[in-house]
Amino acid sequence: MTSHPQPETIAAIQQLYGRQSHLIDSGAAREWAETFTPDGVFDSPSYPNPVVGTEALTQFARDFAASAFAKAERHRHVITNLHIERVDARTLTVAAYLQIIATKVAGPSALLRFTTLSDTVRHTPDGWRVARRTVARDDAPLPQ
Amino acid sequence: MTSHPQPETIAAIQQLYGRQSHLIDSGAAREWAETFTPDGVFDSPSYPNPVVGTEALTQFARDFAASAFAKAERHRHVITNLHIERVDARTLTVAAYLQIIATKVAGPSALLRFTTLSDTVRHTPDGWRVARRTVARDDAPLPQ
């Protein structure tokens, strides 16, 4: 049975998710990677394999920035609909919607894809960190 | 005269609205209906009549899910710009923007409609619940 976390925990998670997008979107790759635990897992069907650990996550964020730059675009991670549940004193689950929005230089902005995050977040000596992120894409096949 | 609610009330409302979208969007129709009071009212110009009470709200959420599924789409309720005002110890008003975003299987995502929620939220033995939701569509005629 999960329960509601304290208001200060909710505020801390809102800050974590608010900050996280600005980091990856502004090219702060290492700082973005460090919003995950050192053994943190990022598992998204948009990429061939799960990305595991600070070094790999840093490289992933660098590649994300380089890919947008090569297309003369800015890509943004828009987070909404945070819902936080307490699993135990040091573990939360966080659900959120994540939209990737791309803007061409001197051009229009467009919604590239719509996804849902299902995260496990763990309390560490450095504060709350994402231990595991699972991304589901809305353009995936529907369940039969 | 309205006033600002306490931080713990703001956190509770953020959790209610965060959770509510995930419920209707994932097909948890009954749980979505129970985020309203038992006599809760959902009044939207997108539907012919106001929907009133847990049973009717449950059926409404089922129809919403079935309609998206029939089109091979996922529909999401994206909530932003929550603004919460205290009316009295057991009553709040909540304003929010609600975007409906549709994604076709293997296809693009698109903003289906942009609406504003004007809600009355009531404290109940089960926590805060929506007593009345009034939806305004941005594609409605402008005031003269």
Add this chain to the structure above:
Amino acid sequence: MTSHPQPETIAAIQQLYGRQSHLIDSGAAREWAETFTPDGVFDSPSYPNPVVGTEALTQFARDFAASAFAKAERHRHVITNLHIERVDARTLTVAAYLQIIATKVAGPSALLRFTTLSDTVRHTPDGWRVARRTVARDDAPLPQ
């Protein structure tokens, strides 16, 4: 060195930003202007010069509303990804994404532009107010 603000400060800022969009979008020009300090600065590349002070900000908000109305559109300021940092006891920085979404009467909704806000927010006798807002557009040229 910046640090995390208290949960009650985070809640107050969320309320300020939630309310601010509803004010300008509903035509409450003076109330919107008063979410800035009396000498508040709004600096956006979408407009020829920075807008400074309550009177000029009020006129700016009136012009924004009139411009949308003249096109038979509603324009909305969608705020996401708030990230708040404490500078000192009376000063915060706030980063956020701001999307402008336009809807034509009886027509579709579209993302008009995607921007990032970098704000300085100051505590005043009337609560937290925006002292300086700097807007960056995603369609601006990329750094070389």
